[in-house]
Each structure stands twice: as structure tokens, then as C-alpha cells.
Amino acid sequence: SQQGEEDPQALSIQEGENATMNCSYKTSINNLQWYRQNSGRGLVHLILIRSNEREKHSGRLRVTLDTSKKSSSLLITASRAADTASYFCATDGNDYKLSFGAGTTVTVRA
Amino acid sequence: GAGVSQSPSNKVTEKGKDVELRCDPISGHTALYWYRQSLGQGLEFLIYFQGNSAPDKSGLPSDRFSAERTGGSVSTLTIQRTQQEDSAVYLCASSLPPSGSDQETQYFGPGTRLLVL
Numbered sequence: 001s002q003q004g005e006e007d008p009q010a011l012s013i014q015e016g017e018n019a020t021m022n023c024s025y026k027t028s029i030n031n032l033q034w035y036r037q038n039s040g041r042g043l044v045h046l047i048l049i050r051s052n053e054r055e056k057h058s059g060r061l062r063v064t065l066d067t068s069k070k071s072s073s074l075l076i077t078a079s080r081a082a083d084t085a086s087y088f089c090a091t092d093g094n095d096y097k098l099s100f101g102a103g104t105t106v107t108v109r110a
Numbered sequence: 111g112a113g114v115s116q117s118p119s120n121k122v123t124e125k126g127k128d129v130e131l132r133c134d135p136i137s138g139h140t141a142l143y144w145y146r147q148s149l150g151q152g153l154e155f156l157i158y159f160q161g162n163s164a165p166d167k168s169g170l171p172s173d174r175f176s177a178e179r180t181g182g183s184v185s186t187l188t189i190q191r192t193q194q195e196d197s198a199v200y201l202c203a204s205s206l207p208p209s210g211s212d213q214e215t216q217y218f219g220p221g222t223r224l225l226v227l
Contacts, residue, residue: 004152033215042114042201042220043153088152097166098143098216100152 004032004089004101012107019076021104023089024069030092032065034074037086037103046074046087079108112136114219116202122225123192131187131222135204142185143203143216144177153201159185160207192226199223 004025013019023032031050035043049056049065049072056063062075076083086105090098115134123129135142140161145153155169159179170176174192179185189196203216 035218041199043203043218045215045217048215090153097155097158097169098145098153099155100145102150102152 004091004099006087006089006101006104008104009102010105010107012109013079015079015081015108015110017079019079019083019106019108021074021087021106023072023074023101025072025089025091025099026070027091029067032063032072033090033092033098034061034063034072035088035090035100037088038084043088076106079106081108081110084108114202114204114217116200116219116222118222119220120223120225122227124227125194126191128188128190129192129224131189131200131202131224133185133187133202133204133219135183135185135202136217137183138206139204139217140182140207141205141214141216142179143205144185144187145201145203146171147199147201147221149198156187156200189224192224194226197224197226 004023007022033048034046037043047058047063049063060077065072084107086103088100088103090100117132142159144156147153157177158166161182162179174190177187199221201221203218205214205216
């Protein structure tokens with residue numbers, strides 16, 4: 001069963017705008033990761049945030065984690081056409097398995 | 111260095127046939143994972159290898175699915191007597207061994223798209 005759930009399911013924005021997507025999960029985690037997937041193929045790891053961290057940045061990406069609400073957000077600033085992809089959050093509990101949500105599909109319009 | 115590679119990229123088979131999917135992990139990654147992604151869905155965990163042993167096979171959907179790993183490197187996922195519901199993208203990932211409660215980043219291959227007719 002899926003642990004994380006992304007919201008919204010789909011997002012369409014203009015190039016240059018920011019994109020924000022959220023992830024909620026059910027059980028306690030060690031860390032949460034965000035992945036990007038282009039054209040339904042391999043996943044690219046974007047960022048990992050540990051359960052004792054609240055915010056993390058990587059380039060144009062900003063991730064927050066609120067363990068009290070069991071939620072995380074991914075913000076992509078100044079979006080580009082190349083950011084068009086599906087974005088997944090993945091959580092791990094006390095083992096090595098990653099549990100993925102169904103993803104948010106982001107379309108960046110030129 | 112080279113990333114995770116998988117072969118074939120695409121596989122079309124007839125219902126009832128057996129298929130073998132191959133994963134070549136990143137050199138030095140002792141942990142290897144197989145996931146399945148059905149159309150428009152997230153990833154479903156199938157099996158985890160640490161070295162050549164599979165301590166967790168809990169995600170395999172039926173006894174038609176099996177996997178092995180030899181030499182602590184290449185892994186093969188075998189689906190016997192394929193069914194139409196097996197159609198999906200099969201993704202392999204590798205990582206450094208999980209240390210304590212810290213999950214190491216999993217690096218994914220491009221996947222094998224399986225279509226069972």
C-alpha cells in the first residue's frame with residue numbers, strides 16, 4: 001500500500017512561476033525523499049530530508065518537512081520547461097523500503 | 111561512473127510466457143531493490159537484496175515472481191506464466207547498504223516496460 005500521497009495530482013504553470021506540491025504520509029519516518037520521473041521511466045533523486053530537519057534547499061528546490069503534521073512540501077522556483085515531469089515523495093519507516101505516493105504531474109507551459 | 115542499467119528497455123510477450131528482466135547496479139552498491147509501477151501509479155516495492163541474499167521478498171505479488179542476484183552484482187527478476195495484469199514498468203534501484211536507521215539514497219535505472227498481450 002502507498003504511504004505517501006501527493007497533492008495536487010496535476011499542476012500546470014507558466015514558465016518562470018513557482019510550483020508547489022505536497023506530500024502527506026501516515027506512519028513515522030526516518031527520512032523523506034523527493035524524486036522526479038520523466039516520461040514514465042527512471043526516477044531521478046532530487047533531495048532527501050531527514051526526520052530531524054525542517055527545511056532543505058538544493059538549487060531551485062526547497063523542501064519542508066513537518067513531522068507533527070506528517071507532511072512535506074516541494075517548491076520549485078522559477079520553473080522551466082525542463083521541469084515538466086512527475087514528482088514523487090517517498091518515505092522510509094524503520095526499514096529500507098521506500099513507499100511512494102502516486103505522484104504529482106507538473107506541466108510547465110512556455 | 112555508470113548508473114543503474116536495465117535490460118531490455120521494452121518487452122512484449124504473450125500471456126503465459128516467462129520473462130526475465132535484468133538489472134545491473136552501480137558498482138559498489140550492495141543493496142538492490144526491485145519496484146513495479148503500473149500506469150499512472152506510484153512505485154510498488156517488490157524485493158530487496160543485500161549482497162546475494164533477499165531478506166525481504168514480501169512485495170512479490172505471487173509465486174510466479176522470483177528474483178536472484180549473483181556475485182553481489184547483477185540481478186534477474188523472473189515472471190513465470192505472465193498475465194496481463196503483470197504489464198507495468200519494472201524499476202530497479204541500488205544503494206549503499208542501509209546503515210542503522212538511515213536510508214541511503216536509492217538510484218534508479220531507466221526501467222523495463224513490460225507488456226503482456
